[in-house]
Structure formats: structure tokens, C-alpha cells
Amino acid sequence: MSSLINFDDMNWIALAPELIILVTALFILLVGLNKTLNNNRYLSQASLLGIGAALVCSLYLWNMAPTAASGTQPGMFSNALINDRFSQIFNVIFLVMSLFAVFGSVRYPQADNENKAEYFSLVLLTVMGMMFLAKSGNLITAFISLEIFSVSLYILCGFSAKHGTGREIASDKVELSWETLSSQESTVKYLLTGAFASAILVYGMALMYAGTGTTEIRLIGQLLRENPYTSNLLVYIGMGLMFCGLAFKVSLVPFHSWTPDVYQGAPTPITGFMSVATKAAAFAVIARIFFIALPEIQEIWMPFLFGASVLTMLVGNIGAVFQDNVKRMLAYSGIAHAGYLLIGIVANSQEGMASIIFYLAIYLFMNIGAFAVVFIMEGEGQEGNSINRFKGLAKRSPLLAAAMSLFMVSLAGFPPTAGFFGKLYVFVAAIKAGYTLITILAVIASVISVYFYLRVIVMMYFHEEDEEIPFTIHKGMGAIVTVSTVAILAFGLFPSSLMQLALDSIPF
């Protein structure tokens, strides 16, 4: 391997979306110094502008990206990054997600908080990290990108803190509110466990390098294919540890414990954002590593991926049954969905990859829609996200209740919503690859999930409200709910076009 810098494959154009986001993030940080411009309105508009531009670029680049058919090499920057349709379609998922996050941040950061610019800039930096992660062609780039977005998220999770805004001398003795405490708890828990996971991950990568002599993902795959001596115990252990580190990010059992606590404490827009975006980012790199680098040693990783998938689906869905806090319930449901997604990796086929992309695109809308409704209905204090607040919603706001029902039904996977097709394609891929057992278990797990999804609907439609709970539907939230509803219905009616898109976007 030459250590010279290769100037020929610096394809800056392919990095346009990332660069736009980076510039926007830095710009917002600077603008935040100006007191008049440091308000939600200007900052969110600037963010939206940047995200929109990046989104357009990504869509354009998706079209231009090298494909297996075109014969061009996808590697760039000495193969540290990969420019293919897979990375660009994940860019689209992240960007849409961040669009929702910015739209959703109407109450965060709070009015008395001065760190508004930091909030938006951190959201953008998170997205940038994810985008680089989906593009990484090298384990080192992957790790750095992963840390960029993780560190940003650690901070964002603590943003519910109303106090401690940087003043050197505390003015008064402050009583910390429940939100503040739980948000801070969330940050600390996420940081500690996350650091632990990162350590495991980077150790795994080091062993992988020790075993193969390279950190290039595509090269690892090539070596494993061509050189039987590469297939050694160091590689196996490295792979196992890398899986554990990434499993933390997508909250697979038993690496899931942080999820409910962090989701519950974090500001709701951030919870919604990370519930989908983190999962998508980590699955992008899992897909790349297992599908591109390690398919040759499938029989080694298959058993524990299989086990983790089944365990995750069951624990996630069963755990959600007991939850009265909607955010915690959605956290467990998110764990379960990670299990379904892992089936796509287990299938280890092109269809499996495509079904993951499809599922994530669908999951984005139904989950962010659900979180938007949770945000609208949110109250203060420990009971602020109690499921009891949904009682009688159907009478007060039939449209909101109908939208929430659609999200729940879609998450549970009822036809003809988009959620049904998400599951269908994953299951079909698994059955085609010969994994019938996992499909049966997945179906059993989703039967359990029907209980807690429908429970929300029951609360909304069949219970009288205990007391008048005031809520306002902010424009941004209304937009999220509307777009998600339309998307779920549209993808339910026209699933094949999206699936075709996903099939065109598998990594190579």
C-alpha cells in the first residue's frame, strides 16, 4: 500500500452534499454569535436551506453514481470513501430525517436557552457524520464518521437542560426540573455506554487489520475471497467485536439497554431523529461490512446474527407491552424493528440489502410521524408522555387520531400500509435465502407487537378522556404528520417503484 497521496481520485463533486452540510453547520455556528439572528426562525431556515440543497445534490449524484453495470470504480480518496448509489440513497434518508428534525424543533431549544445555534449546527453535524459513514470504504473512515455523529448526538440528548447555559456564576440556586434531570441522565448514559461500545468497535477493527493487513472494506472482501489464509481467527474475533460495537448503535439485544432510557430523556424531536437516523447509519455500515467485506465467512457470523435478530425482535416487542410511557414504548418498538432489519442482513442477498433500504425508507416516515404526534401530545413532568394522554383523542382531533392510527397500524405491519410491504420484502428475502425459521419467529414477534400498537388506538377511540388536555398542532409538526401520512399511504399503494429504487441502490 502506497502512502503517497493520490490526487487523481479526489472526487470532490461526489462529496457535495456532505460539504454543503458542513458549511451550513459552521455558518450557523458563526451566525449564532449575533444576538438578533440567534433565534429559532432564522437558524431553522438556514438549516433547511442547506439540507434542501444537499438533498437535491444527493438525488442528482444518485443518478450519476457508478454502478456495477457502468463499470467505473466507486472508490475515491484512496478508497477511503465510496461513491455509489447505496451511499447516496442513504444520504437521502438522513437528509429527509434531518429535515423532519429541524421542522420538529419548534420547542427545542427552549426560549430561555441561548445555545440555539449549537443545537442546529449539531443536528447538521450529526447528519454529516452519518453521510460519511454511509460512504466509508475504509474501517478507519467508518470509525471517525461514527464518532462524529455519536458525539454530536450525546450532546443533543442533553438539550432539554434549561439551565447551565454557560454562565460562569450561577445566579441563584436552581431547582432542576424533571425534564432536565432525565435529559441529563440520558446524555450521560448514552455517553458512557456509547464510549464502551466504541472501544469494542475500534478493538475489533484493529484485530481485523491484524488479521488481513488492510482496513479497506472492499479489499478485505477480495482477500477473503482469493486468499484462504486470510480467513483466520483474528479476523473472526475482529468481526465479532465490530458487530458488537455496531449492534450497540442499532440497539440489538443485549446491547439495547441504553435505548429506552436515552429515548425517554432526550428531547422528543431528537429522539425521533435518532430512532431512525442512527439505525439507518449503522445499518448502512453493517450492510457494507457484512455484504461487501465478509460474505465469504458467512457461516461464522450467521449464527450470532440470527440469534441477535430473533432475540431483538422478541425482547423489543415483549418489552414494549409493559410500557405506559409512549416514548419508551416506541423505544422498545424501535429495538424490535432493528431485529426485523437484521433479517435483511441475515438473508445476505441483493434482495436482502434492497429490503433493508426499503424498510428504512418506510420506517422513517412511520416512526417520525408517530414521534411527531407524541411531541404534539407531550405534557410536562414524569407523566408527560403517558399513554393516558391519548384517551379520547379521536373526539377532540379526529384527523390527528386517524394519522396516529395509521402510523401504529403501519408499524404493526397491516396491509395495505407501507409497513406491511416493508416486512413483506424482508421476509421474502429471508425465505428465498432459505431462512424460513427466522421468518416464522418474526411473524410471531409482530403478532405480539400488535398488542401495544393497537393499545394506542384503543386509547384514542374507545376511552373517554380523563381531563381536557390542551395541545397545539404547530405548523412544522402538522407538516411532518401530513407528509408521513401521505408517504405511508402512497408507498402502500405503490410499493414496487420504491423497491425498484432500492434494488438499484445496493452496494458493490
Added chain:
Amino acid sequence: MFLYAWLILLLPLLGFIGLSWYGDKIPKKFAGYLGCATVGLSFLVSVAALIDLLALEADKRLGHVATLYQWVSSGTFQLNLSILIDPLSVFMFLIVTGVGFVIHVYSIGYMDEDPEFSRFFSYLNLFIFSMLLLVAAADFFFLIVGWAFVGLASYLLIGFWREKTSAVLAARKAFVMNVIGDVGMVIAAFVIFDAFGSINFVDVFAAAPDKFRANDDTVLLITLLLLVGAFAKSAQIPLHTWLPDAMEGPTPVSALIHAATMVTAGVYLVARCHVLYELAPYTMYFIAATGVITAVFAGSIGMVQYDIKRVIAYSTMSQLGYMFLAMGIGVFSLGMFHLMTHAFFKALLFLAAGSVIHGLNGEQDIRKMGGLKSVMPLTHITFLIGALCLAGFPLTSGFFSKEAIILSSWHAEMGNFVFLGIAVITAGMTAFYIFRVYFYTFIGKQRNTDAHPHESPFIMAAPLLILSFFALVMGFAAPAVDAFLSPVFGREMVHYHDSFLETIAVLAGLGGIVTAGLIYLTSQDKLEFAKQAFAPIYDLVYNKYYVDEIYDFLIVKPVRAIGGFFEEKAEREGIDRAVDEVGAGVRQVSYGISLWQSGKVRSYALNMIVGVVTVLLFVVFF
């Protein structure tokens, strides 16, 4: 090229959605007009489709699939949102939307005083949409969807007067019977997919003749399972009991659902799947036999009923029996032709009966009617026309279609003496019972002097006149219909000429009319005498052969008893408990997971270490 044919389906669907959402907010008149307009426009588009189809060469009219887009593609299973345009489906479009439109218009008058006027029209539109989806489907999936929707719409319409217990019970009965049929259809679709790897009509029917020899087990299974659905919808023995009860709905509903459209779905299904049925001669015999038995069975019951609508309902069953007879002996286009003529004259009879009921403020018992001839002249004339058609009076439409079926029941390859005999006897019965109603209702003195009958308004009379016209003349369209449909069935209709049989059939009809006249126009004493003399038979027939009671005894009671037993033992002790236990178990595990979620970071780290160690053990030792 037939993409626009989707409008035929979409218009009534839009009408249904619009009326359900905004029906209460718009003026009542407008709701009625809107309901009519969607079906009327749908009819015009059907006519356009007919014209386009006729412009093509006869052999190029088949198998036009108008696909909107591919809905599902998973492995070998492909599902397109598409409809099939060929002479058979266009033929059905025209009947459904044409007769449907006329009945919609009539409903404006008939339902005028109903407080839930717009709800009625939204259901009617839903019904038309469902029926069109059923006949337009290009695969078994949407056929079943339409099939189930028709069941739903009929449930809603039969039980429209929801404050009436009997109506709600009748709606439930119809729904249950229909669902039995649906189950048969769904299983049939699975078997078809298993056998052919596709559920598209075009693929399945193209592959069938090469794949299976005659009377292959699979084909027999498929055709019989489909028949379960067909018999349930078309009220053939033994799945017929819902049809007479369904008369609890408003009369336009009876006309629309239980005469012109819904009950013909079964006949349509056999026609659509004729390729499969031709491969299963055993099933064909079974269809023909069931058809004739139903025909004579229902005909005999019709002779002794006193509810004007029930008589007509039994006659529908009986006429459907004729259609199935035609299907069973392989003269498909004749069956479809009878379906068409029947749609006209039966809708006419129902609407005229509705006019009578409307004029008498809800009276349905013919013993309390009489002498309406002078009071309701228009209704009288139109009812008479309908009755003549039904009785097969020469040169009316019913004459042409029924006559042809009777002749075929002897001359066709699969015809035999029994079929012929029963068909002729039924023809006599048919003429008898419908003229019995006619004489009771329109001739003689008014029996109930309290009633003040009045002629119906124009908006109800106009549909009667339109239908009368078609009922009278459509018989002459026989060659055209035959030429139009024959490419679908791949065979020319054979025109049998047998003046002896023709005479007998005509005489049977005339004999029925004359007998009815002799009995009901002369004296009531003879009638009573006849009733006394044949008391056992009379009771048997009057009580509809006790089929409901037999079902009650043979099926409902045992099922109840078994059900009671199982409820006690299996349900409460077994299944319920199992479900409860599983639920409790899940909650218990869920609680355990909550306990596991200690909230302490060190225990989370421990979880992760356990995970890492497990994975490493897997990697190293497996």
C-alpha cells in the same frame, strides 16, 4: 387502450366516498342526483367501451387488460392493479350500470321520505362499485375483493332500516351465507395459485387446457370450490336461505341486488371460468342438476307465498336455477342471455311491486291487496309486462331466453330428459305463481278498504316504463348478444328448432297463467278445498320445505350444542385460558424485561459484556 374503462369503476367509487363524507352537508335532492349521475356516467363509459370493442375484429376483442400499475411483486407472485376488458365484462358492465342507473333514479322517488336518504345513495354507489370490480377483475384476487365488497354492500343495504330487528337479522344471515362462499373462493384461489403459479385469468385460462385432462382432481377441486362462492351469491341450494329474507331491505335494494346484479355474480363466475368448467364435466353435471332442482324447488315455494316480494324473490332463485342449468349443459351464452333478460324483467317486477307497496304505504301481503288495476294503471301495465316476460309469454324477452334454455336442456350434448322435464314443469309453476300475484293484486275488489292506494310519482314511473320497454324487446337481441359473446366462449350458440318442445314450453306457461286465473278469479272455496286436500304438501311447500328448520335442526342446534360444550370445556378451560395464560405470560416476561432494565449504567455495561462474550464464544468455537 382501454385504460379509460377504469372510469367505469372509479365514478361510483367517488360517488360513494363523496356521499359518505359530505352526504349530510349537501341538499338531499343533490345527493340523489349525484348518486344517479355517477352510475349514469359510468354507464356511458361502458357504452363507449362497447363501441370500441365492436370496432375491433371479433377475434381481437378478447383479453384486453387495462393495467394501472404493478401493485405487488414478490417472487413469482405478481399483482397488478388491472381490469379485464372483453365482451363478457363489458356485457356485465352494461347490465350493472344500466339497470343500476334506472334503479337509482327510481330510488329518488321511493326513498324520498327516508331521513337517511344520502346514506342510502352512498351504499347504492358502493354496491355498484363492488359489483363492477367483481366483473372487471382481471385476476382472482380482485375478483375476491369485489366478491367480498358485494357481500358487505348487500349487508349494509339489506340492513338499511337498522331499527328493524328483522332487517338486521336478515342482513346478518345474508352476510354469513356470503362469507361461506367467500371462504370457498379464497381456498380456490390458493389452489389455483398452487396449480398454475398465477392468479391472472389470462394466464390461468391459457394454461389450463394443456395442463389438465378432463375431470382431473385438481380441476374438480377448483371448480367445486368456486361453486361454493357462486352458489352462495346466486342463492342456489343449499346456500339459498338468505335470499328470501333479504327482502327486508328497501325494495330498490331487492331490485338491484336480488334481481339484476348481485345474484348474477355466481352465473358470471361460471361463465368467466368456463375454461375450467369445460375441463370438469362432472362439475358441469352437478351445476345443471343443482340448477334444475333449485328452479323447481323455489318455483314451488313461490306458488304459496303471500308476501309479494317473497314470491318474486323465490322466482329469482328459480330463474337463477335456469341460468345454472344453461351453464351446466354448456350453453354459456344462453345463460348470459337469460341473465340479461331476467335482469330487465325482474328489476321491472320488483320496482312495480315496490310501486304497489309504496302506494299502499308499506303493505306487502297480497291477500290485503286487490283491484289496483284501476287505481294504479301504469303500475298495473308494467307489472303485467314483467309477469308476462317471467312467464315466458310468446315474443316477450323471457320467452326467447327461457325457451332456448328449455330446448337446450334436451338437445344439448349434456341435456337429458330429467332436465327437460323439470325445466318445463318449472316454467308452468313460474307462470302460475306470478299470475297468482297479479290476480291477487290488481284484479278483483279491493280487499282492504282502509287503504287509499295512489299511483306513484313520475320519477318512479319513468324507470318502470324504461324497463318495460327493454323487457319487451330485448328478446329480439338474442342473435346480437350471441354474436357478441360467442368469441368469449369459443363456440357458436347452436339454435335448436323443435316445434314440439317449443309448443310444450309455451303451453306450460300459458297453462300456468290459465290455472292461476281459474283458481284466483273464480271462487275462493275451491282454493280452500285444494288447500285442505293437499294439506300436507301445502304445508310442506308453504314452509319452504322446512329448509330453515332443517338447518336449524341439523346445523344450528348441533353447532350450538357442540358450541356450548366447547365453550364450556375447550373455550373457557382451553383456548381462553391458553390465551389468557399466554397474555399473562407475555406481560410477565415484559415485566421481567422491565426489571432487567435497572436504569443503572453498570448493569448495561454488564449486558454488553455478556453479549460480547457470547459472540466471541460463537466465533471461536463454532
